[in-house]
Amino acid sequence: MDKKELYELLEKYKKGQASEDDILLKIKEAPFEDIGFAKIDHHRALRKGIAEVIYGAGKTPEQILQIAKSAISAGQKTVLITRMNAAAADLLKKDSNINFEYDEISRTGVCGTIPAPDGRGxxxxxxxxxxxxxxxxxxxxxxxxxxxxxxxxxxxxxxxxxxxxxxxxxxxxxxxxxxxxxxxxxxxxxxxxxxxxxxxxxxxxxxxxxxxxxxxxxxxxxxxxxxxxxxxxxxxxxxxxxxxxxxxxxx
Incomplete structure (x- = not known):
């Protein structure tokens, strides 16, 4: 959950469309998930405004896939992967449960959807x-x-x-x-x-x-x-x- 989603939940609470328990549940969810070889920081978007990004260099394709799945399961809508190789990209493309796009020039991949621009300029x-x-x-x-x-x-x-x-x-x-x-x-x-x-x-x-x-x-x-x-x-x-x-x- 990022700051924008939390604000939306608070607005729902003010309108009587969400309870205190709904908000507490979101805040109490584990701030990170330990999957053995990595500890996924699910609260980074809440703290920093930008969710955790996967640095692909040095990671195996299987590790990248598992980290991406962990982030998606936690509600992250856009998972950015930098410096990933073609083998890792091929593995993610084969997973039918993931919406994934890969750019060969920059070696970046994106799981999920690209958000609509909301910057000031x-x-x-x-x-x-x-x-x-x-x-x-x-x-x-x-x-x-x-x-x-x-x-x-x-x-x-x-x-x-x-x-x-x-x-x-x-x-x-x-x-x-x-x-x-x-x-x-x-x-x-x-x-x-x-x-x-x-x-x-x-x-x-x-x-x-x-x-x-x-x-x-x-x-x-x-x-x-x-x-x-x-x-x-x-x-x-x-x-x-x-x-x-x-x-x-x-x-």
């Missing part, structure tokens, strides 16, 4: 190049799973600045911008100098030898002269999307 996801798309799609899919409307602006790096400038309307009307780039990571600074909303920079591991697997882009973004930029870890599209969604849902 749009989140723009911008990349320097097409090679940054796996990280960008992880960010975009995560934003959508968290109830945000997403605008994608791909392959708009500083090597051809006119491509970015042709999307100024979308950038300037966004509530948050996620700027994703490898190589020298200059995209975040350029975007940060154009918009009046928070910019979340994501360095990627895309680049030649001296990019050091994304460290060059990371340092460029950390040293940006443009104000209002925060930086997440290398290739961490999920982390950027989580922060962007929190900003977009501030009331």
């Amino acid at each position: 749009k989140i723009a996801v911008v990349t320097g190049g097409t090679s940054d798309m796996p990280v960008a799609e992880e960010a975009a899919k995560t934003c959508e799973a968290f109830g945000n409307e997403v605008v994608r602006i791909y392959d708009a790096g500083v090597a051809g600045l006119h491509r970015l400038l042709s999307n100024l309307d979308s950038l300037m009307s966004a509530k948050v911008v996620i700027a994703i780039a490898g190589m020298e990571g200059a995209l975040a600074s350029v975007v940060g100098g154009l918009v009046d909303c928070p910019v979340i920079a994501v360095p990627t591991s895309v680049g030649y030898g001296a990019s050091f697997g994304g460290i060059s882009a990371l340092l460029s973004m950390l040293n940006s002269c443009a104000s209002g930029i925060s930086v997440v870890n290398i290739d961490n599209g999920f982390g950027a999307a989580y922060q962007a969604s929190m900003i977009n849902h501030i009331k």
